[in-house]
Structure formats: structure tokens, C-alpha cells
Amino acid sequence: MSESEFAAVAVGRVHSPLVDPGAAPKQGDEGAPEATISFADRFREALDGIGPGDEVLVLTWLDRGDRDVLRVHPRGDTDRPEIGVFATRSPDRPNPIGLHRVEVAAIDGTRVRVRGLEAVDGTPVVDLKPVLRRR
Amino acid sequence: MSESEFAAVAVGRVHSPLVDPGAAPKQGDEGAPEATISFADRFREALDGIGPGDEVLVLTWLDRGDRDVLRVHPRGDTDRPEIGVFATRSPDRPNPIGLHRVEVAAIDGTRVRVRGLEAVDGTPVVDLKPVLRRR
Numbered sequence: 001m002s003e004s005e006f007a008a009v010a011v012g013r014v015h016s017p018l019v020d021p022g023a024a025p026k027q028g029d030e031g032a033p034e035a036t037i038s039f040a041d042r043f044r045e046a047l048d049g050i051g052p053g054d055e056v057l058v059l060t061w062l063d064r065g066d067r068d069v070l071r072v073h074p075r076g077d078t079d080r081p082e083i084g085v086f087a088t089r090s091p092d093r094p095n096p097i098g099l100h101r102v103e104v105a106a107i108d109g110t111r112v113r114v115r116g117l118e119a120v121d122g123t124p125v126v127d128l129k130p131v132l133r134r135r
Numbered sequence: 136m137s138e139s140e141f142a143a144v145a146v147g148r149v150h151s152p153l154v155d156p157g158a159a160p161k162q163g164d165e166g167a168p169e170a171t172i173s174f175a176d177r178f179r180e181a182l183d184g185i186g187p188g189d190e191v192l193v194l195t196w197l198d199r200g201d202r203d204v205l206r207v208h209p210r211g212d213t214d215r216p217e218i219g220v221f222a223t224r225s226p227d228r229p230n231p232i233g234l235h236r237v238e239v240a241a242i243d244g245t246r247v248r249v250r251g252l253e254a255v256d257g258t259p260v261v262d263l264k265p266v267l268r269r270r
Contacts, residue, residue, distance in 0.1 A: 004145040005142050006142070006144075006198065006259070006261075007140050007141070007142060007143075008143045008230050008232075009139060009141075009229060009230060010139040011229050027267065043205065043229060045205040045219055046205040046219040046221045046229065047219045047222070048206060048218050048219035049218030049221075049222035049223075057234070059232060070181040071181070071183060083184030084182045084184050085181045086178075086181045086191075086264070087182070087189075087265055088184075088264075089264060093181070093262065094261075094262070095143050095194075095262050097232070097261065099194075099264060124139065124141070126230045126232065127232050128221035129221070129234060130222055132224070
């Protein structure tokens with residue numbers, strides 16, 4: 001791997017009733033169901049301090065995204081002119097990292113139940129971060 | 136690469152007067168200077184639609200982060216008990232992805248001038264996303 005490439009590893013996976021990317025809501029506050037993220041055992045300690053009610057950011061690797069796409073119609077609406085993918089949340093982008101703000105509903109070992117995650121079943125998770133309050 | 140590993144590519148680099156990670160502010164609203172992100176030419180089209188005044192999220196690959204660390208003292212303060220890295224914004228984490236909310240000051244081709252970026256000089260950039268307004 002060159003110095004401009006980095007190996008991201010899946011730390012967990014999404015388990016969700018959402019299976020069809022075309023039918024999935026575009027954003028988590030547009031009707032996403034509850035989902036569970038199962039983390040690999042070796043990352044268990046990294047979850048210490050996370051609990052029910054916490055708002056967290058889930059970073060996913062949208063492995064069905066087309067990494068060669070640089071311009072898209074916003075929200076797939078062909079009536080709107082194409083713009084650059086960096087100005088959109090399209091899953092088609094050079095590094096298909098998804099960013100999802102969710103609420104933790106429950107946590108049991110390495111299984112974290114969340115509300116508002118629009119990723120489809122099986123999506124790899126690469127990071128979890130606390131939401132920072134703006135001062 | 137296994138099905139649980141993904142090759143993230145640098146789409147650009149940070150140019151900043153910040154060179155010492157220890158001296159860098161922990162968050163962008165804690166006194167980060169202006170910085171420039173230079174994108175590789177082949178990603179130029181992906182920037183279409185981004186302009187001065189936009190608030191955007193910059194995703195970086197914090198390549199000095201220690202990927203084996205699972206627990207840290209919050210903000211490096213040893214008086215505070217260790218917690219899991221997923222409950223913090225520590226650069227030491229399994230996938231050292233940094234998330235930075237910044238304001239675009241100016242854009243000139245593939246060079247984007249931003250305010251409030253706490254990443255050090257040379258940090259690889261892996262994605263740029265618009266800030267979504269909460270409804």
C-alpha cells in the first residue's frame with residue numbers, strides 16, 4: 001500500500017431490517033428503524049463509557065458505493081443539476097465513508113442497539129465517536 | 136485485502152501552520168488557525184458546488200494515531216479515568232479517522248481555504264461532506 005493509501009478495518013457490522021439500498025431512507029431522521037451494531041470481540045474495551053441515551057456518530061464503509069463517481073444529482077433527483085460528491089452525502093464517492101448520527105438505545109457487551117441508522121444490513125462499521133456540543 | 140479491510144485513499148492533504156500534534160488544539164473551536172486543503176487534481180470535479188461560507192465536515196486519516204489503543208484518559212488528562220476510545224475523539228483508535236467541522240473561507244481550483252481545522256500539516260484528507268441541518 002502506498003503512503004497515500006490506508007487500510008481501514010471493519011470494527012463491527014450493522015444488523016438491520018433494511019436490506020434494499022434503494023428503499024433505505026436517505027438520512028437517519030427520515031424513518032430509519034432500530035438497528036444493532038455488533039462489534040468484534042477484540043474491540044470490546046473501546047466501547048467503555050458508552051451507554052443508553054448517548055448520541056453518537058457511526059462511521060460506516062458503504063461498500064456498495066461506486067468510488068469512481070465524482071458528480072451526482074442531489075438525492076438522486078435528475079431534475080436537479082449534478083454537483084460534486086463532496087457537496088453531497090452520496091454513498092458514491094472516492095472513499096465511501098458513511099456518517100450517521102444515532103441514539104444509543106441499549107448496549108449488551110459488544111452489541112449496541114441504536115435508533116436512526118439508515119445503513120443497510122451487513123454494512124461494515126469503521127468507527128464510533130461521541131457527538132460534540134458546539135459552544 | 137480481506138473482505139473486512141478497505142483501502143482508503145488520500146484525496147488531499149492539509150497545509151497548516153500547526154506542525155506539533157502535542158501543541159495542536161483538541162478541537163477546531165479551540166483556537167485552530169486557518170489552513171488549506173489541497174486536493175489531488177483528479178478529484179477536482181467532486182468539489183463542484185462548494186463555496187465560501189459553507190460549513191463542511193473534513194474527514195482526515197490521522198496517520199500518527201496508535202491503532203492498537205482501545206482506552207485513553209479523556210483529553211489526555213490522567214486525573215480522569217480511562218474510557219473506551221469510541222467514547223472519545225482521541226486520534227488513537229482502530230481506524231484513526233478525524234472528523235473536523237470547518238467553514239470554507241475561499242476556494243481556488245483544488246485548493247480549499249478553511250477556518251477551524253485542528254489537523255497538523257501534512258495530514259491526509261479522505262473525505263469532505265456538507266453539514267446537515269437537524270430538522
